[in-house]
Amino acid sequence: MPFDAAQVLAATVGVAGLLQLSVLVLRRGGSIATPFRISFDKEIRGFLGKAVPGMIASSTPQLLMVAGAIVASSSPSSVSWLYFANRLVELPLGIVGVAMGTVLIPELARALRSDDRVAAAHAESRGLELAVGLALPATLGLIVLSEPVVRLLFEHGAFTADDTAATARALMWLALGLPANVLVKALSPAFFAREDTVTPLLATLKGVAFAIVLSVLLGHWFGADGIAASIALGAWSTALTLIRRAAETFGFSIDAAARRRLPGILAAALAMGAALWLAVVADARARDELTRPPHCPAHPDCRRDCHLRCCFCGFSASPAGAKRLTRSGKGSDGLHGSGLAWQTTAPKREIRRKLTMAFVERVFQASSRRAICTSAITSARSSTS
Numbered sequence: 588m589p590f591d592a593a594q595v596l597a598a599t600v601g602v603a604g605l606l607q608l609s610v611l612v613l614r615r616g617g618s619i620a621t622p623f624r625i626s627f628d629k630e631i632r633g634f635l636g637k638a639v640p641g642m643i644a645s646s647t648p649q650l651l652m653v654a655g656a657i658v659a660s661s662s663p664s665s666v667s668w669l670y671f672a673n674r675l676v677e678l679p680l681g682i683v684g685v686a687m688g689t690v691l692i693p694e695l696a697r698a699l700r701s702d703d704r705v706a707a708a709h710a711e712s713r714g715l716e717l718a719v720g721l722a723l724p725a726t727l728g729l730i731v732l733s734e735p736v737v738r739l740l741f742e743h744g745a746f747t748a749d750d751t752a753a754t755a756r757a758l759m760w761l762a763l764g765l766p767a768n769v770l771v772k773a774l775s776p777a778f779f780a781r782e783d784t785v786t787p788l789l790a791t792l793k794g795v796a797f798a799i800v801l802s803v804l805l806g807h808w809f810g811a812d813g814i815a816a817s818i819a820l821g822a823w824s825t826a827l828t829l830i831r832r833a834a835e836t837f838g839f840s841i842d843a844a845a846r847r848r849l850p851g852i853l854a855a856a857l858a859m860g861a862a863l864w865l866a867v868v869a870d871a872r873a874r875d876e877l878t879r880p881p882h883c884p885a886h887p888d889c890r891r892d893c894h895l896r897c898c899f900c901g902f903s904a905s906p907a908g909a910k911r912l913t914r915s916g917k918g919s920d921g922l923h924g925s926g927l928a929w930q931t932t933a934p935k936r937e938i939r940r941k942l943t944m945a946f947v948e949r950v951f952q953a954s955s956r957r958a959i960c961t962s963a964i965t966s967a968r969s970s971t972s
Contacts, residue, residue: 654795676758715773719849738751
């Protein structure tokens with residue numbers, strides 16, 4: 588049952604966490620941390636006073652997503668579309684967040700404590716290069732490949748083609764906010780290393796409030812697409828606030844090497860995006876040729892725009908004839924075809940349904956004409972006799 592499957596999947600998360608803990612506890616050799624008594628003295632209170640705002644500020648993408656989901660909760664489909672799209676955005680964002688937290692903050696803290704401005708600029712530059720190098724290709728890739736990726740991963744079972752289209756649009760808007768979220772991940776350590784966790788917290792709260800207001804307005808007009816755009820704009824609001832505050836307080840500086848590399852990273856990302864766009868366009872055209880029904884050969888002006896029925900004579904193809912029309916211009920059902928081979932291995936569900944309905948209607952019309960002709964012949968014979 589789906590409910591049991593969901594419970595099993597949720598339980599595996601807890602089991603995985605326990606297994607990770609057991610690796611640390613049961614490993615051979617070395618020593619592990621033992622429980623100790625915590626006293627809320629002045630140092631602990633100061634630590635918690637700085638840690639709690641920092642933890643909230645580090646959750647900017649998640650808070651923005653929660654705010655958008657609350658506004659979209661009136662439509663369960665919109666919440667699902669936003670959730671599936673956000674899962675794909677979280678992958679590159681999580682990689683950047685882990686890299687920033689494990690590498691950039693310690694290096695910045697050491698450089699600032701030793702008052703080494705060169706080392707601080709070096710750490711900030713490497714962090715910015717890493718962020719841009721991961722965020723730009725991921726952003727362009729998610730925007731260009733949004734629909735193919737969503738279709739490949741999610742379109743099965745109850746997830747229909749309409750859900751794919753809606754999720755892909757939400758993914759495109761959320762991907763536009765990915766560079767902003769990465770900038771937040773790159774700029775926040777510069778504040779944390781200076782023991783300033785309040786500024787990132789205020790920037791996060793400002794961005795969340797901005798996203799909620801926009802979600803209410805744009806969600807009313809554009810639905811899930813407007814909410815996804817509001818989340819992206821909220822992320823950019825947070826990033827721009829941090830950039831402005833960094834310039835006013837300590838000045839976020841990059842070294843000469845980063846100035847040389849960043850244009851190359853940007854050019855490579857744009858080239859990748861252009862190549863992906865050309866590939867997607869070529870694939871879309873090929874799919875369109877494979878799934879488009881044949882046009883009526885007697886009226887070339889009809890072209891292929893009217894799909895299943897000729898604008899002039901009402902020609903329609905049967906399901907069998909639509910799958911394979913021979914060179915003689917006769918479909919396998921005996922109806923006249925386009926005179927060209929038109930094949931498809933997996934036509935879309937909607938096209939199959941329309942073709943079937945057109946074929947049934949064609950057979951019904953032929954049966955009606957046959958009945959009329961039979962009645963006329965019978966009447967003529969009776970009159971002559």
